[in-house]
Amino acid sequence: MVLRPALWRSSGMNPSSIDVEARESDQFGEGLALIAARISESLPHCIVQPVAYDRMLADSPLRMIGCDSSGQPRAFILISSREAPGYIARTVERAERAAKSLPAQLASAVLLPHTTGDIEGRTFAIFPYARPFSESKVIRKSQTMFVRGSIFRWLHDAVSATLTQCESGDDLDEVKAALQCIECDGELSRRLRCCAAEAARSIESGTWRPCFTLVHNDFCIDNVLRGGVVAGGHRFAVIDWAGATTRGYPVYDLVRMCRSLGLGVGSIRRQMQRHADAIGYGFLECSYSLCASLGRIGGDLEHFPRNRYVQLVESCWKCVEDSIGTEKTGEPSQNEVSTPCPSN
Missing domain, CATH: 3.30.200 (Phosphorylase Kinase; domain 1)
Structure with a gap:
């Protein structure tokens, strides 16, 4: 700052x-x-x-x-x-x-x-007061290198500790409504909208059962300060919980933190696997959950500019596609018979 x-x-x-x-x-x-x-x-x-x-x-x-x-x-x-x-x-x-x-x-x-x-x-x-990380990209990279493992462990543990299944019809309707926000948004890429449509069909068929967990919803390194005494001995402290909910969908927080730290594809994939293990998801279900999170955010932008939302969504989606491979997300293969994806 x-x-x-x-x-x-x-x-x-x-x-x-x-x-x-x-x-x-x-x-x-x-x-x-x-x-x-x-x-x-x-x-x-x-x-x-x-x-x-x-x-x-x-x-x-x-x-x-x-x-x-x-x-x-x-x-x-x-x-x-x-x-x-x-x-x-x-x-x-x-x-x-x-x-x-x-x-x-x-x-x-x-x-x-x-x-x-x-x-x-x-x-x-x-x-x-807790000290922020440096504004210098070079210095920040060296500072966060020694704390990012602790940040990711905390996130995986926090998700695991607060995980609950979406059981009621109202819960599932809430997820489907969030997915529809993505599916029907003509400004978003076809692959992303296709994934949201496939996620909704998976809920209907019972092949995917979404879950709720604690999410921060702006979990990036700018909202993490260096910890110590103020954070109960943790090496970091998390701030700016304005968008947080205990009924959120996992994966989005992980993707935001990976992007803000500038992790490579291999590192993101490893963190995604650990996150999936904590949730009990496969990579495909992780992409579904990300779609639900992005759709919920899009349905309640408040003061957040629409153009920045579209950029955020596409960058998060690209992060997932690049790290876990398009064959692991919602785009059906040539041999798969499925309901058509939304057209542009």
Whole structure:
């Protein structure tokens, strides 16, 4: 993360001294002084600095770091935007739900805040500070090389610990609705839509029984910080649980993390096999589950731009095709008699 100059100190603030560019871009205006006053209740005499965030997303929260008088980071602060004032409350609630669904040893990797509240209707949370990985690709690669094994083990274990079968008709209808979002989307590739159609037929025939598990839904290295004491001894801590659910479909989180780490095809295939073993799936069922996840996301994009969603879907699908082979996914072979795939 790139720090900008401090906007204010939590004691002796002067709202008129707030940086004009930051006021306009962060859309908090005079409310910054009130925010700082609330933060000072938990972090007295700290220096608060805003950090970079995704301004392309209307619901992206304001992110800040609270430093002590010597300049050492002590806290990470998130404040909801005007467009999505309840975003941080939702993030915290889902993080807490995720932690409760996991065994204690796994739950400690879920970074939870020590202070929450709202300011003029916008929710905020203050977290213990954990260091991000470097912005430099070269340095980040060396840093993550020593922790990625722990991240993947945690993910496999978390999926295994929270796995439940979709038993009821409502559960299966929910999966089929997600698959239909992919099957009927003319902007997506034929192979992907074909896989979604085949997955839906497999549910109908009973040859595939989907399952639910805890999913983060944005499980990439940008949402993993270096751990330690704040993560119960884990070498990493997982943040930004806004999209998480305990009724998610496995595989998507794995694919996102593999892509964000830039793993090669062989490494992705090995991780996919370990994930499949934890779930009790074959590679074909893994591709079905990915389709269901992507379809559910597409059905509830909120502030996420449509064009970025299409890019995300296609990149995740390519990752799976490249790593497990097209013969393992939903594209029928020439000798297979099957219902036709959707046409473009």
